[in-house]
Amino acid sequence: MSQVQSNLHRTAWGDWWEGTRRADIWWTLSWFDIVLRYRRSMLGPLWLTLSMGAMIGGMGPIYSSLFGNKLTDFFPYLTLGIIFWNLFFSIVSDACNAFITSAHYLKQGYFPISMFVWRAMSRNLIQFAHQIVLFIPVALWAGISLSWHSLLVIPAFALLLINAHAVGLVLGLMCTRFRDVVQIVTSVMQMLMFLTPVFWKPDNLPGRAKLILWNPFAQMLDLLRTPLLGGVSHVHNWYGVLVWTAVALILATVLFVKYRRRVVYWL
Secondary structure, three states: OOOOOOOOOOOHHHHHHHHHOOOOOOOHHHHHHHHHOOOOOOOHHHHHHHHHHHHHHHHHHHHHHOOOOHHHHHHHHHHHHHHHHHHHHHHHHHOOOOOOOOOHHHHOOOOOOHHHHHHHHHHHHHHHHHOOOOOHEEEHOOOOOOOOHHHHHHHHHHHHHHHHHHHHHHHHHHHHOOOHHHHOOOOOOHHHHOOOOOOOHHHHOHHHHHHHHHOOOHHHHHHHHHHHHHOOOOHHHHHHHHHHHHHHHHHHHHHHHHHHHHHHOOO
C-alpha cells in the first residue's frame, strides 16, 4: 500500500483535514444511512417528524398541568427542549459507535478516521432537520416574536457542532478501545436528561439546586433554546460553553494524535 493511500502514514492534521474536506463522501454515506433505515416505508424520514410530533403533543398538556405553567408559554419551551435534547443524545450515542460501525471501511486503510465522525454528525443533523420544523407551527400558535437577538442561535449552533465533533473523536476512540464505555455513556446520558431543564424550567429550582445548571448540556440547551423563544441567554452560559469547548478540543487533539493509528487494530 502506498504512502499516499495508507491511513497509517497520514499525519494527525492530514487525517482530520482529509476527512473534513471530503464532504461528498460522508454526507452521501449519512444520507444512505437514513434511506436504508426507512427502506420500503411509505413516509420514509417523515416518520421522524411524526413520531417526535406525537411525543411532544402528548407531553405538552400533561407537563404544563404538572408544573402549573401556561400552555402557550410552556409548549414552545418543551418542544425545543425535546428536539435539542434528542439531537444531543443521538450525537453522543452515535459517536460511541462511529468507528465500530465503520470497521469495514477503516480496515481498508485508505479512509481517514475523522470522516466517520462527520458521517455520524451529519446523519443526526438530517434527523434534526426533520424534527425542528415542528417548532414553526408551535411558535406561530404561541405567538412568539423573534428579534435580532434570535440570531445568537447561529454562533450557539456553531459551538454545538465544534463540541460534537470533538466529543465524537474522544468517544469514538474510547468506545472502540473499551466497549463497556458505550453502556456507561448511555446510562449517564439518561441520567442527565432529568438533570437538564428539558421538561422543567430553572425558575422552579431552589437556590442550591441551581448548581445542576452548570452541566454543559444545560448551558448549551439554554444558548440554543432561549434565542428562539425571543429571549437572551445568560452570559455565564456563554462562558461555560466556551470553557467546555476548549477542554473538549484539547482532549480530542491529544487523544486523536496519540491513538488514531491504533483504531484499526481495536476493531
